[in-house]
Amino acid sequence: MTKTTMTVNGKPVAAETEGRTLLSAYLREGLGLTGTHIGCDTSQCGACVVHVDGKAVKSCSVFAQDVEGADVKTIEGMANPDGSLSVIQQAFQDNHGLQCGFCTPGMVMSSAALLAENANPTETEVRHYLEGNICRCTGYHNIVKAVMATSGQTVPAE
Amino acid sequence: MYNFDLIKPKTLADAVAAMGDGAQALSGGQTLLPTMKQRLADPGTLVSLTGIPELQGVCQGDGGIIIGGATPHAVVAKEALKYYPALAALAGQIGDPAVRNRGTIGGSIANNDPSACYPAAALGSGAIIQTNAREIAADDYFLGMFETALDDGEIVTAVKFPVPQVAAYIKFVQPASRFALVGVFVAKFADGVRVAITGASNNGVFRWSEAEAALSANFTPDAIAGLTLPADDMIADLHGSADYRAHLCGVMTKRAVIAAG
Ligand SMILES: Cc1cc2nc3c(=O)[nH]c(=O)nc-3n(C[C@H](O)[C@H](O)[C@H](O)COP(=O)(O)OP(=O)(O)OC[C@H]3O[C@@H](n4cnc5c(N)ncnc54)[C@H](O)[C@@H]3O)c2cc1C
Ligand code: FES
Numbered sequence: 290m291t292k293t294t295m296t297v298n299g300k301p302v303a304a305e306t307e308g309r310t311l312l313s314a315y316l317r318e319g320l321g322l323t324g325t326h327i328g329c330d331t332s333q334c335g336a337c338v339v340h341v342d343g344k345a346v347k348s349c350s351v352f353a354q355d356v357e358g359a360d361v362k363t364i365e366g367m368a369n370p371d372g373s374l375s376v377i378q379q380a381f382q383d384n385h386g387l388q389c390g391f392c393t394p395g396m397v398m399s400s401a402a403l404l405a406e407n408a409n410p411t412e413t414e415v416r417h418y419l420e421g422n423i424c425r426c427t428g429y430h431n432i433v434k435a436v437m438a439t440s441g442q443t444v445p446a447e
Numbered sequence: 448m449y450n451f452d453l454i455k456p457k458t459l460a461d462a463v464a465a466m467g468d469g470a471q472a473l474s475g476g477q478t479l480l481p482t483m484k485q486r487l488a489d490p491g492t493l494v495s496l497t498g499i500p501e502l503q504g505v506c507q508g509d510g511g512i513i514i515g516g517a518t519p520h521a522v523v524a525k526e527a528l529k530y531y532p533a534l535a536a537l538a539g540q541i542g543d544p545a546v547r548n549r550g551t552i553g554g555s556i557a558n559n560d561p562s563a564c565y566p567a568a569a570l571g572s573g574a575i576i577q578t579n580a581r582e583i584a585a586d587d588y589f590l591g592m593f594e595t596a597l598d599d600g601e602i603v604t605a606v607k608f609p610v611p612q613v614a615a616y617i618k619f620v621q622p623a624s625r626f627a628l629v630g631v632f633v634a635k636f637a638d639g640v641r642v643a644i645t646g647a648s649n650n651g652v653f654r655w656s657e658a659e660a661a662l663s664a665n666f667t668p669d670a671i672a673g674l675t676l677p678a679d680d681m682i683a684d685l686h687g688s689a690d691y692r693a694h695l696c697g698v699m700t701k702r703a704v705i706a707a708g
């Protein structure tokens with residue numbers, strides 16, 4: 290075991306790791322940040338997406354020690370400083386972009402990464418960008434609506 | 448997953464020195480991590496290539512473009528766009544954004560998955576694979592399914608692509624994995640056309656020489672209208688039969704010719 294340090298949601302953190310400790314385990318078990326969900330653990334579903342140095346990555350498919358020292362952002366870091374929901378989280382709620390909520394942390398983190406790169410995506414671009422995030426509940430349309438609403442756009446009803 | 452020691456050198460020289468017995472290179476990990484989770488690989492040491500600046504980036508040189516071995520797909524999709532649009536487009540269609548932020552060209556070329564995209568670009572462009580020890584022409588590099596000319600411990604440091612006059616990659620996506628059910632890379636150079644096909648053959652990526660000859664004489668989809676590939680050695684799985692894949696090779700090649708223009 291060695292101590293692995295990084296910055297998570299703006300705070301310097303440290304936790305014990307082995308070589309095989311995944312970033313997802315580091316966050317959930319090492320730091321108790323269980324907002325990052327594990328759906329498949331095989332890099333297929335996107336529930337575990339977090340930002341590493343500003344880029345969306347699947348935390349189940351990265352070793353914690355390989356991103357030592359990185360700047361990591363998780364769903365726990367998305368709310369406003371006063372605890373209220375961020376614009377994107379509020380848009381998911383307003384547009385019924387979640388039902389069971391299991392995929393939601395990954396959906397929000399992927400959507401935030403998209404909007405940081407492209408502030409005014411088209412509906413097609415949103416769907417393309419979210420290809421690696423699987424939702425079993427919503428049928429995706431309301432998720433796409435939420436992302437479009439965050440960027441100040443609307444999509445026609447299906 | 449079995450445990451291992453992870454080391455993260457800052458220079459290529461240190462990485463090469465670390466590739467001793469039982470050590471394996473780790474790049475984006477998008478293939479290696481799932482493999483290790485299934486206990487199909489059990490390296491004693493992983494040598495991470497993600498912290499080595501000399502393995503990163505896209506630049507012009509040697510009459511083409513040079514892509515560092517540990518450059519992620521997302522960076523190639525952006526930075527290769529002005530030099531080699533067909534290659535950038537291929538990189539931008541690999542997996543999904545999170546996979547593209549981690550997965551690298553060196554990892555893809557070293558793995559040589561029979562359904563991967565980059566092997567088609569490398570073989571279709573006549574690229575040169577540069578390692579810490581030597582340069583290998585793509586024609587001599589891809590030896591079969593998951594097999595390459597790399598020796599144990601050899602590291603892909605860069606891939607050099609000659610830039611064709613026109614080119615296109617068309618992939619028929621296997622929707623669950625987003626790998627190629629069949630993918631065809633067509634590149635037209637001053638001295639002839641190259642056609643490389645991935646996803647189809649049990650022997651991995653291959654060149655379709657009859658199509659190359661026909662397209663070198665006449666670069667239109669009609670030139671290959673009468674050509675077919677035998678289904679004998681094609682992959683057959685629940686996503687498509689061998690006959691279906693053989694048929695798709697022709698269809699995707701025509702579409703690639705049209706897209707290349
Ligand atoms: C959900 C998903 C979808 C995907 N879709 C596609 C797709 O559509 N098309 C496609 O082509 N691929 C796809 N991939 C695979 C992806 O592109 C991988 O990133 C790539 O195949 C391997 O690159 P890596 O950097 O992650 O390598 P790693 O997983 O780190 O390594 C793979 C192998 O290569 C070796 N290796 C790594 N780097 C080097 C090097 N520089 N020199 C020598 N050996 C090295 C490792 O030891 C290991 O054996 C997908 C993957 C996932 C998880
Ligand atoms: S848990 Fe990481 S992609 Fe599914």
Ligand code: FES
Binds near residue numbers: 389391392423426
């Ligand atoms: S809301 Fe249930 S999986 Fe997406």
